[in-house]
Amino acid sequence: MLVKRAVAGLMILAGVLTLGYVGISSYIAEELVYESPTAIVKTPANLDLRFANVSFPSRGDQINLKGWLIPGMLPDGRLTVERVIVVVHGTRTNREDPGAHLLELTAALARNGFGVLSFDMRGMGESPPAPLSMGTLEQRDVLGAVDFLRSGRLPFPELGRPRIIGGLGVSMGAASLLMAAAGEPGIQAVVSDSAYAEIVPILEREIAKRSVAPIGRIPGVLAPSALVMAQLLYGVDFFAARPVAGVARIAPRPLLLIHGTADDYVPITNFRQLNAAATSVPGAHVSTWVVPNARHAQAFKKTGAEYVTRVVAFFDAAFGAAA
Amino acid sequence: MRSIRAAQPLLVLIALVAVVLGLTVIAREISARAGFLVERPIVLLVWLAGLLIAGAVFAWVVRRSMRGDASRSGLLLMALTALALASPLTLILLQHPSP
Numbered sequence: 001m002l003v004k005r006a007v008a009g010l011m012i013l014a015g016v017l018t019l020g021y022v023g024i025s026s027y028i029a030e031e032l033v034y035e036s037p038t039a040i041v042k043t044p045a046n047l048d049l050r051f052a053n054v055s056f057p058s059r060g061d062q063i064n065l066k067g068w069l070i071p072g073m074l075p076d077g078r079l080t081v082e083r084v085i086v087v088v089h090g091t092r093t094n095r096e097d098p099g100a101h102l103l104e105l106t107a108a109l110a111r112n113g114f115g116v117l118s119f120d121m122r123g124m125g126e127s128p129p130a131p132l133s134m135g136t137l138e139q140r141d142v143l144g145a146v147d148f149l150r151s152g153r154l155p156f157p158e159l160g161r162p163r164i165i166g167g168l169g170v171s172m173g174a175a176s177l178l179m180a181a182a183g184e185p186g187i188q189a190v191v192s193d194s195a196y197a198e199i200v201p202i203l204e205r206e207i208a209k210r211s212v213a214p215i216g217r218i219p220g221v222l223a224p225s226a227l228v229m230a231q232l233l234y235g236v237d238f239f240a241a242r243p244v245a246g247v248a249r250i251a252p253r254p255l256l257l258i259h260g261t262a263d264d265y266v267p268i269t270n271f272r273q274l275n276a277a278a279t280s281v282p283g284a285h286v287s288t289w290v291v292p293n294a295r296h297a298q299a300f301k302k303t304g305a306e307y308v309t310r311v312v313a314f315f316d317a318a319f320g321a322a323a
Numbered sequence: 324m325r326s327i328r329a330a331q332p333l334l335v336l337i338a339l340v341a342v343v344l345g346l347t348v349i350a351r352e353i354s355a356r357a358g359f360l361v362e363r364p365i366v367l368l369v370w371l372a373g374l375l376i377a378g379a380v381f382a383w384v385v386r387r388s389m390r391g392d393a394s395r396s397g398l399l400l401m402a403l404t405a406l407a408l409a410s411p412l413t414l415i416l417l418q419h420p421s422p
Contacts, residue, residue: 201419
């Protein structure tokens with residue numbers, strides 16, 4: 001009788017704990033896979049640049065993404081799209097990304113003779129709502145941008161089609177770009193600013209800092225199950241968001257890794273892991289720039305002209321000067 | 324016959340998990356056509372409702388089985404079922420958060 005009661009008690013305890021654990025984790029997963037889009041306030045016109053609104057499908061799942069194509073300006077005043085940089089923003093923002101001054105960086109690239117394709121990743125800015133996967137799905141958006149530049153209907157037809165395509169990404173944009181470039185040789189040079197090596201350890205830390213109504217502060221023990229539930233319920237595989245796994249495949253194409261020493265969101269250990277993986281293969285062309293006292297995705301904001309000089313020099317060396 | 328009855332909760336647990344997961348996948352496929360903003364809450368609702376109904380069905384099956392079979396092997400099988408039920412809790416061990 002006593003054993004029977006013990007087994008019954010064990011069953012009730014297991015049932016209640018599991019139901020609570022899975023139920024609350026599922027709710028957290030639902031919150032994790034979506035961020036409300038933020039509105040775009042400024043456009044390249046505010047910085048006296050010519051541009052055209054464009055839209056193109058992501059590769060594979062055909063999500064209609066919105067963006068700007070900004071022709072580069074040559075020293076003699078002519079416009080060019082011969083060399084185009086795909087600029088990829090981070091999470092919880094859009095192609096303007098005021099926090100990282102991304103529009104200003106975009107403008108600086110255009111003024112240095114690079115065409116820029118800047119776009120809102122899925123679920124952000126003016127692109128349609130979609131799950132947030134921290135790079136696993138977003139890499140398809142980067143690949144869609146490359147397809148658009150290669151074969152889409154481009155504005156400014158008088159400027160022809162890009163001869164060379166490079167990429168510059170910040171934070172999640174950098175991670176998405178690294179994963180896309182690993183399998184897409186059409187991206188001929190990559191600048192990665194503040195990328196993570198893998199997202200799961202960062203999410204596990206961040207989930208425990210978040211509050212979700214009506215639960216309040218999320219206990220850390222729920223983090224792994226929330227990530228599993230995101231995959232089970234929404235097909236969002238955060239575990240696959242691991243740029244470190246593919247970064248070596250970018251070689252022999254040039255890669256510039258930038259990271260701030262004061263980055264407390266993506267610790268600089270991520271930069272070291274990416275650098276070690278990227279340089280682990282023969283023929284790798286990896287440059288690095290560690291920015292003293294720069295916080296997450298703040299390297300351009302902190303260094304301004306020096307950032308532009310370094311990035312332009314990197315792309316000029318990779319592509320050759322504009323004709 | 325008695326052993327089959329004792330194994331019933333475990334079999335029902337497996338079947339319920341499969342059915343709830345299957346229904347959730349179907350709900351996701353159907354609601355995805357209306358866009359992610361619709362898909363997101365519908366999937367969660369179907370999943371949580373499925374979990375609650377499955378929990379009630381499972382509790383009823385367990386109660387029925389425990390009344391009918393108090394043999395040693397029956398109780399052992401029931402204890403194993405409780406462990407299987409608690410197995411999702413092992414996910415706690417997978418944590419390796421970033422500094």
